[in-house]
Amino acid sequence: MxxxxxxxxxxxxxxxxxxxxxxxxxxxxxxxxxxxxxxxxxxxxxxxxxxxxxxxxxxxxxxxxxxAVSGRNPYRRADFDSDQVKAVLDMLELRALRHWPFPGYVMDHDWTILRANAPGWAMLEGFAASNNAPVSMYEVFLSEAFFSRVQNWEEVAMIFYFRMQAAAARSAPMAALFAKARAEGRFAGVAERLTGGAEVPPYIPAVLAGPEGVQLQMSSLVGQLASTHEAAIEGLEVELMIPVDETTEACLLAAYGR
The missing domain is CATH 1.10.260.40 (lambda repressor-like DNA-binding domains)
Incomplete structure (x- = not known):
């Protein structure tokens, strides 16, 4: 062969x-x-x-x-259940997520949540099933519960569309989820919005309906380990949610007790 x-x-x-x-x-x-x-x-x-x-x-x-060739492979390919990979995930949780006062996650290339801090899990309440099954952040963002709270979906749809498109190119499960979302009309109007001539701001926060009528405006920072030589963790992403105004910051800090 x-x-x-x-x-x-x-x-x-x-x-x-x-x-x-x-x-x-x-x-x-x-x-x-x-x-x-x-x-x-x-x-x-x-x-x-x-x-x-x-x-x-x-x-x-x-x-x-x-x-595919004989000889030593300098790049390890460990399983996510291996002790080495678990140690990396634990390090990211303890050294990064634990110190972030707002929701934070470590996800694989399919956006399956592998680690989260306490605010991160709290933010998912009501959006993700509580049956201990792996949680996909994409499925959360495309859920009816989340969609009903987003007040500027036409704007943030472009962000999700291109992130999902990139993920779908490298993952069959993500390709199926992306196709389903498009068929359901979640991304209707994205092409028209791109070519409509409207001015695009430097970044687009998601605006969510919060408690007692408060509008929560959030964006996120996404990072990766820069020094990895392990194929299994190359695609890991650390996503830290950021409140973009003082009202959102105060609301999140009050909700998560920090």
Whole structure:
């Protein structure tokens, strides 16, 4: 079985490169790339190193190429249930989320919540099922309960649309959820809004109906570990919710007791 050839072809397709383009990027010939993809030639570890350093590959793509050739793979591929990954999640929860006074989450590339602080779990009450099943933040944002509280959905729909589109390109479950949301009309009017000529502000906070008629205005910061060499945690995102005005800040601090 030509494992490396399949991995190389998949990677090339993900990057949108022809065989000739790929050859030019790493200093080889189109014929050599073709032979590698069809199994007529076998790659050297040095050649895989050139691919890994000469192209803008994700850690997951690099790991897949090294997995497909004999030799040591410098990129580990641990399971989310492994002790190593759990230790990373615990560190993010204890060193980042615990000190954030507003809702904060650690999520995988499907936006499944892996860790949250106390305000984060509290904010999800009424939006997510309480049956101990994994919670998808995308499913929360597309739920009827959340949708009914958003007072500027036409504006924030653009934000969710492009984030979901990117997630759907790399995940079959996310592609199915994105297709369902589009079929239900959640993103109706996004294209028209983009081309309608309206001025776009620097950022678009979500405006939610809060307690006692208070309007809550929130945005978020999204970050990733910069030093990871573990494919399983490359796609982890830390999302910290930010109140964008004093009224929202006061309301959130009062609600979560900080």
């Amino acid at each position: 030509n494992t490396f050839g399949a991995a190389l072809k998949t990677m090339r397709a993900e990057l949108g490169l022809s065989q000739l383009d790929l050859a030019g990027e790493i200093g080889t010939t189109q014929r050599h790339v073709s032979f590698l993809e069809t199994g007529r030639s076998q790659p050297s570890v040095e050649f895989v190193g050139r691919l890994a350093t000469g192209l803008e590959l994700s850690l997951t793509q690099r790991a897949a190429l090294f997995d």
